Amino acid sequence: MENYNEKDLNAKVDEMFNDFKTKLDSTLNVLVLGKVSAGKSSFLNAFFDREMTDPLFTVNAKSGETTEVKFEKLGENISIADTPGLDDIVSENSAETIKMLDDGVDIGILVLSGSADKSQKKHYEDLREKSTAVFIVLNKADTFSEENLSGVIAQWKDQLGLSEEEEIYPVVSRGYDPKDKEIFRGQEFEIEVDNHGRPKTIKGIDTVRDDVLVFLEKQGKDLLLAKELKDKSKKALAIISTATATAAGAAFIPGSAAYILGVQAVAIGSLGYLYTGEMIGKANAISFIGTFAAEQVGMNLFLIAKSFLPPTGVIDAAAAAVAASVTAAMLSAVNYILKNEIGFGDKEQMKSIFNDIKEQLKAETKSAEKKELIKATFWKVLIKKII
Numbered sequence: 001m002e003n004y005n006e007k008d009l010n011a012k013v014d015e016m017f018n019d020f021k022t023k024l025d026s027t028l029n030v031l032v033l034g035k036v037s038a039g040k041s042s043f044l045n046a047f048f049d050r051e052m053t054d055p056l057f058t059v060n061a062k063s064g065e066t067t068e069v070k071f072e073k074l075g076e077n078i079s080i081a082d083t084p085g086l087d088d089i090v091s092e093n094s095a096e097t098i099k100m101l102d103d104g105v106d107i108g109i110l111v112l113s114g115s116a117d118k119s120q121k122k123h124y125e126d127l128r129e130k131s132t133a134v135f136i137v138l139n140k141a142d143t144f145s146e147e148n149l150s151g152v153i154a155q156w157k158d159q160l161g162l163s164e165e166e167e168i169y170p171v172v173s174r175g176y177d178p179k180d181k182e183i184f185r186g187q188e189f190e191i192e193v194d195n196h197g198r199p200k201t202i203k204g205i206d207t208v209r210d211d212v213l214v215f216l217e218k219q220g221k222d223l224l225l226a227k228e229l230k231d232k233s234k235k236a237l238a239i240i241s242t243a244t245a246t247a248a249g250a251a252f253i254p255g256s257a258a259y260i261l262g263v264q265a266v267a268i269g270s271l272g273y274l275y276t277g278e279m280i281g282k283a284n285a286i287s288f289i290g291t292f293a294a295e296q297v298g299m300n301l302f303l304i305a306k307s308f309l310p311p312t313g314v315i316d317a318a319a320a321a322v323a324a325s326v327t328a329a330m331l332s333a334v335n336y337i338l339k340n341e342i343g344f345g346d347k348e349q350m351k352s353i354f355n356d357i358k359e360q361l362k363a364e365t366k367s368a369e370k371k372e373l374i375k376a377t378f379w380k381v382l383i384k385k386i387i
């Protein structure tokens with residue numbers, strides 16, 4: 001056993017957990033520009049995973065030209081401005097949106113529709129200037145045939161002066177206009193919804209959102225968006241497999257017990273925030289780790305670390321597999337409890353879920369090599385089967 005002491009372990013875990021909390025205290029500012037009726041409000045509803053009957057932005061409220069700036073907050077941290085153009089923000093003196101521009105826009109989204117025209121270049125340049133990252137979508141992709149779509153995108157790239165590699169995402173955000181109906185053989189039908197209440201007409205939004213999430217992860221802001229999504233499973237799986245691979249990698253480095261505990265505590269905090277939108281306290285996160293990893297409830301960090309981390313000098317792939325399996329099992333158990341809204345009250349139940357998962361993982365990773373164990377993709381495949 002390495003020379004840890006309780007004080008050092010606590011200090012390291014504190015530091016990592018506080019860093020994580022600070023990141024979540026930040027804000028996410030999203031600014032959307034695009035011409036009238038391009039589908040900006042529809043796109044935002046789809047992007048933020050809204051139910052058809054509960055849109056964030058009203059779609060097609062009135063016919064004719066509307067140049068109003070709309071501003072919405074999602075929870076404490078997310079601000080969204082839905083605007084026809086920056087000139088309108090200034091002329092309307094939209095205080096909240098002006099503040100957003102001063103604070104800094106994280107994500108600028110240009111919503112295009114129809115065939116390419118030069119008029120959107122100004123919007124694109126405004127977004128470039130104001131936002132950390134710009135994403136461009138071609139909405140109403142359903143109004144083009146498959147064959148024409150790539151040509152239209154190429155023309156838009158040309159008009160906006162984009163390079164070949166810069167992406168324009170074709171999307172369909174239709175479904176939030178209360179008057180909109182499906183027409184089949186001349187008859188009108190209501191638009192159908194999926195099991196989360198989202199219109200089934202939506203297409204391509206996940207691809208844009210995944211890329212936005214990849215960008216936000218680098219800024220430490222991905223959870224702010226991910227917690228808004230109806231389907232948490234993709235992000236939950238990413239949190240669990242990344243933390244597990246990190247724990248496996250760290251297990252090869254002597255003196256990393258505190259770091260591994262910190263990784264586990266932060267991952268528990270992340271899962272809690274993803275599902276509930278609230279922060280789990282550090283003490284709670286540690287107590288979960290104790291529940292899972294230690295023989296008895298209420299062990300201190302030192303004993304917890306000792307119970308699953310290998311002694312110095314014999315850190316081999318098998319020992320790392322144990323540290324990783326414990327990490328994967330505890331996070332999968334936390335995920336199970338959050339997903340099924342069971343509550344963390346029943347410690348015996350938590351332990352039993354944990355032990356079942358740990359045994360499965362141990363069996364599956366017995367002969368895995370070091371280079372596999374430290375890969376998040378390796379764990380993703382295994383954990384996906386379990387959670």
Ligand SMILES: Nc1nc2c(ncn2[C@@H]2O[C@H](COP(=O)(O)OP(=O)(O)OP(=O)(O)O)[C@@H](O)[C@H]2O)c(=O)[nH]1
Nearest residue numbers: 036037038039040041042059060140172173174177
């Ligand atoms: N066919 C099709 N129609 C869409 C799509 N997205 C939105 N629409 C429709 O286009 C119309 C305008 O959509 P909005 O979301 O209100 O557009 P907007 O850009 O917010 O419009 P303003 O706020 O008035 O500038 C509505 O009838 C939508 O249902 C799409 O992907 N395909």
Ligand SMILES: [Mg+2]
Nearest residue numbers: 040041058060
């Ligand atoms: Mg609108």
